Amino acid sequence: MTQAPGGWSRPVALTVAAAFFLEQTDATILATALPAIAHDFGMRPGDVGVALTAYLVTVAALIPVSGWLSDRYGGRRVFLTAVAGFVGASVLCGLSSSLAMLVTGRVIQGVAGAMMVPVGRYIVLSGTAKTDLVRAVAYLTWPALAAPVVAPFVGGVVTQYAGWPWIFFVNVPLGAVLLAVAWRVIPATTPTGRSGLDVPTLLLVVTGVVGLVVGLDLVTDPRRTWAATGLLTVAAAGLGWAVRRARRAPTPMLDLRAFARPTFRASGTGGVAYRTAVASVPFLLPLLLQDGFGWTPVEAGLMVMWVFVGNFAIKPVTTPLLRALGFRPLIAASSAGLAATMVACALITPGTPAWVTAGIFLLSGVFRSVGFTGYNTLQFADVPAEQMNGASTLSSTVTQLANGLGVALAAVCVRAVDATAGYRFALLVMAAVAVLSMAALLRLPPGAAEHVRRPVPTPTARQKVS
Template sequence: MNNWPGRGLALLVAGTFFMENLDGTIIATAAPRMAASFGVPSPAISTTMTAYLITLAVGIPASGWLAGRFGTRAVFGSAIVIFTVASGLCALSTSLPMLIGMRVLQGLGGAMMVPVGRLAVLRTTDKRDLVRAIAYLTWPGLIAPVLAPALGGLVVAYASWRWIFVVNIPLGVIAGVLAARMVPSDRATDQSALDWLGFLLTGISMAGLVAGTQYVGDAHINWAAVSVALGIGLAAGVLAIWQLLRSPHPLMDLRTLRVRTYRVSTFGGSVFRAMITAVPFLLPLLFQDAFGWSPIRAGLVVVAVFVGNIGIKPFTTPLMRRFGFRGPLLASVAGTIASLVACGLITAHTPLWLILLVLCVSGVFRSTGFTAYNTIQFADIDRAEVRSANTLASTTQQLAAGLGVAAGALALRIGVPVAGTSGTGAYQVAFFILAACMLLCVVETLRLPPNAGDHVSRARPKLSSSDASR
């Protein structure tokens, strides 16, 4: 691994990915302090999270076109600058409307920063190094949602909430300097006009779906708002698909879904990501609301998932080198289902060491599954199709992450009448529902041929087009 030339760039992009993911969730813990600072109710702060996530969702589809039109290094560097400046302005915000506006600006930077950074890595990585590259790019998405409650709790307990954003400034400056040195200089390769209709329809669809899923997570659900948002999102999504299929220069080329490994990873991986994303949302609520733990204790216990993520990381690449993708994927899905069931069986009387063990083991399967899905997704994608495939993958991943929190909130609400209580029983039902949804991943993974992606994981000859496609 020491001889791999792309490690530095992959680590740089992973660092920016971590910043973007962390800022999407860390505010939840600091909401009461932020609300007191602005003189508004605590629930009002959730609009800053929604604004950030919606901006990410709307902006990501255009990232591929921007990279092709202006060059990967120029767009990636500009995105880091926008994200960093916006972070500083968030810290200086004197009112809630100002903070919301700066979060939108921050979301615009993040929408370009992560997808374009990953595109730079994919374009400069040989197929034989793809497993290692994706392993580096995967950990931020695993770690940030888990660390956010603990970091947010520590910041609120010992410093001002403004430090949540201030810490991004030195990190952003360092990332910007490194990007200028590490990202290869490339010329604009796409002079086609932006597919404005596709961008508009896709943006409306993503905004509606993300907003609707955010409303589901509210303490008091406004079902009318949820129905309108999701209805608009779904209708615009259907029209967006129609436009993307007929446009000569689509914002995202849906024809990449004809590649079997890409299609299975996109659909099955989205379900996996959504269900996994719900866990860091449910666990702190279980520990605080049902067990009566403090926010700091709850956040620190959830960090056990992070320990599992990191602990298995040195072994994920050798596992795929040895067993390919299909076996580790099935094992990861099965292990995740088992860990979700185990989380549902946790009670206030469960020994702390056993809770930590369950969460640590769940982190192991999360890490292995994410790395396998994200790697095989690009195993059979030709270099000429990487840009469009990366844009579509980033868009679906962002949507899946938003759907995950909504899925957790909805499962919990279903659990209350089923269990007859809002206590531990409701959370038990919620985790069992998530485990049942994960069975869809088993079905998708079983559709893969046993040798899927072997040319990437084991450096074997590439599958024929008939094997890789429908």
């Protein structure tokens, strides 16, 4: 296997990044196909939305199990099994002739996705020296930036010209190639033989996540106020009890030790708010352009692609910016910039020149990319190697919850205000969330993670002799 400088494998990082892209694209691509699916099933589009919710809830609830599986059976075996399961579930979804069959396939996809994300990240980071952490994280960041932006446009095109089942069938050849490459480049790992899955904690986490997602979905329905209140109460109790068990258990399913480190804690609090705001953008912008301004799906998808352009245009300089400015200034500027562009999005109208709208979307993508890279690097800066598996699992769980919360909170805001004003209101609320994300970051000391930003160079052979 070709090793990149510093002992980490670039082919492995690219393979895991490809798996992330496949999984995260599939998580969001279904949204534009819901009307077509509902038509084929003889249902309303809102009734088919459970196919989206089933996937997100399954991924968020089962991510904590991935760390236990990786320790017990080895990261390579779990990752390959997850990819194969994801492809098989995609076939089931594409062949679905009823909503129940589709939801079943989405749940299986969610189980596989919950294994791919944290296990793949752990495989990459466990073999990465601290001096190479910035570069390694950069490889793993781009799928999270690109997939939610590209998916709505691709989903609209595929649904219109090939039919909605091909949203899932296209995963088969892509997954087969990914599986073949992963089989070749992913290194073998030795299982630790960890046993004793903490089933009570798992049930508490599942209960908490399901209650949180479903409760938020019901909170704006006056007829279901009591149900929403009850579910959110159960969610808070379940997640709180799970945290309490994790602190006391000798081998917890959720390893919370990483939160004792200020850099991880800042990313796990302020970073959650930042990711919540970011996750709402791919959900709100297509709806604003289509439902609010009357654009076609293709027109809206092409305009939203400017966010994607901004993500990648700034990517080559994110690492130099991080090394030059440091974590606190760069992430704070990204949060402020993200909030400003969301306010600007709330102010655009159907008469706004296209180049102005494209420029705003482009800047939004730039700030998203820089902030993601900063937070994703900061959170692992001080985590020791022996805690990296647990930290990766914990990070993936928190990130997935933030993604779900971003969409759920945005949807609540949209439903709270009618018509186009609902999208504007939601954008303003999420801009405020982006600003609030800076509170935890500013509590970090100015020199936090300095050893990652400016690693000490390894002495050359001549320097050692002298």
